[in-house]
Amino acid sequence: MAQVLEFKLPDLGEGLTEAEIVRWLVEVGDVVAIDQPVVEVETAKAMVEVPCPYGGVVTARFGEEGAELPVGAPLLTVAVGATEASSVSPEPSAPSASSADEESSGGSGSGSDSGSGNVLVGYGTGAPAARRRRIRPERAGAPAAPAPVSVAEPASVPAAAGGVNGRQGPVAVVSPLVRRLARQHEIDLRRLTGSGPDGLILRADVDSAIRRVSDEVTETAARPAAEPAVAEAPTAVVASTAVASAAAPVTAERIPLRGVRGAVADKLSRSRSEIPDATCWVDADATELMAARAAMNAASGPSGGPKVSVLALLARICTAALARYPELNSTVDTAAREIVRLPGVHLGFAAQTERGLVVPVVRDAHTRNAESIGAEIARLTELARTGKLSPAQLTGGTFTLNNYGVFGVDGSTPIINHPEAAMLGVGRIMPKPWVHDGELAVRQVVQLSLTFDHRVCDGGTAGGFLRYVADCVEQPAVLLRTL
Known part of the structure; x- marks a missing residue:
């Protein structure tokens, strides 16, 4: 019988009380080994990969990339000791068993022995990280387990750069500055083609996408409006609309003081x-x-x-x-x-x-x-x-x-x-x-x-x-x- 354990954001040391999720390294349904890094977070001091002290099947993730979590907040839940066909519950409050076939069961263990006891965050015990695998359907004749529950991802924005890759999984971005810049301008990094080594997305790629979006907006605004199919609106209505548009306030950009910038400011x-x-x-x-x-x-x-x-x-x-x-x-x-x-x-x-x-x-x-x-x-x-x-x-x-x-x-x-x-x-x-x-x-x-x-x-x-x-x-x- 599997046991669902909750892994919380541990104390990162040096007086740090919160961290920003930069990149998830696992998906719901992945099989993880003890001390395998599962998420990359940015603190006020450094970028840190956080290892999970449990081995088993990831049943839920908490927080999207870019979200800031306090120490002690839930990060993810892991079903440990899953050896028989069963269902995986997405709710941490209602634990249930999950299934893993023989190929992926290497990362699981018993509920008592699956935790490493490692509390030094950002550093594993030195064991090599297991390759992540998806849960496969049960063999013929056995009841199939429900599909793994996925975490809701933020709605993607229209493609802003040339090619649309439609990539899934982690985005090839190393710099958190590039991620933050893309978020501020609503650029979908999954739809960009990186110009760096092995498709790495650089700041220049995001800047180019921002310029393209700006050019498209300018071009759309410059196009002549289509002839109305009905009679023109009264002059008074048109005038009031123009005045309202001219008087619309321009909102200032607000950049949160957090992470390294927040620590420096403090x-x-x-x-x-x-x-x-x-x-x-x-x-x-x-x-x-x-x-x-x-x-x-x-x-x-x-x-x-x-x-x-x-x-x-x-x-x-x-x-x-x-x-x-x-x-x-x-x-x-x-x-x-x-x-x-x-x-x-x-x-x-x-x-x-x-x-x-x-x-x-x-x-x-x-x-x-x-x-x-x-x-x-x-x-x-x-x-x-x-x-x-x-x-x-x-x-x-x-x-x-x-x-x-x-x-x-x-x-x-x-x-x-x-x-x-x-x-x-x-x-x-x-x-x-x-x-x-x-x-x-x-x-x-x-x-x-x-x-x-x-x-x-x-x-x-x-x-x-x-x-x-x-x-x-x-x-x-x-x-x-x-x-």
């Missing part, structure tokens, strides 16, 4: 409201730093490993500066009215992705050299671009480095990444007139901005930190004293 608002911050900045001659980087990369040879990036060198300079000025590697316990000096440097760096601004953290950066920091930055950046960063990789930072020079700007006033005490901002490095050795010359100049919590230190300490960073940028040999 953290920035909290930083501004709680931290009395101040900013100081300085221009530095980075010519020698750029020459040192070129020499390092040339010495490694064409196959001597990855190149050392400017960001990695700046990160190494920051760890050396924090060793001299530990006040800036701290946090404030407002309840206890205490400044907490932190023993190690977990260096965060700002990374712009399609999901928005995220801050991956290089653990124990104070124990790494420039090459090691650079390799870790490259690894975390790639995970950020693919949306595979775990919540643990986005939290626990003690100091943040923000390179906004990649956007072509010279300076900024960074907002501290709460609950840290400081952030260093770096502008673009570009040729500028500069007085060098008493003469005017063209040098590679960069602006450095430090925003700090005025509770943890005064301007003298912050200025000393920033001046040491600038000295290392201008004379990289200064670092040799700390290596």
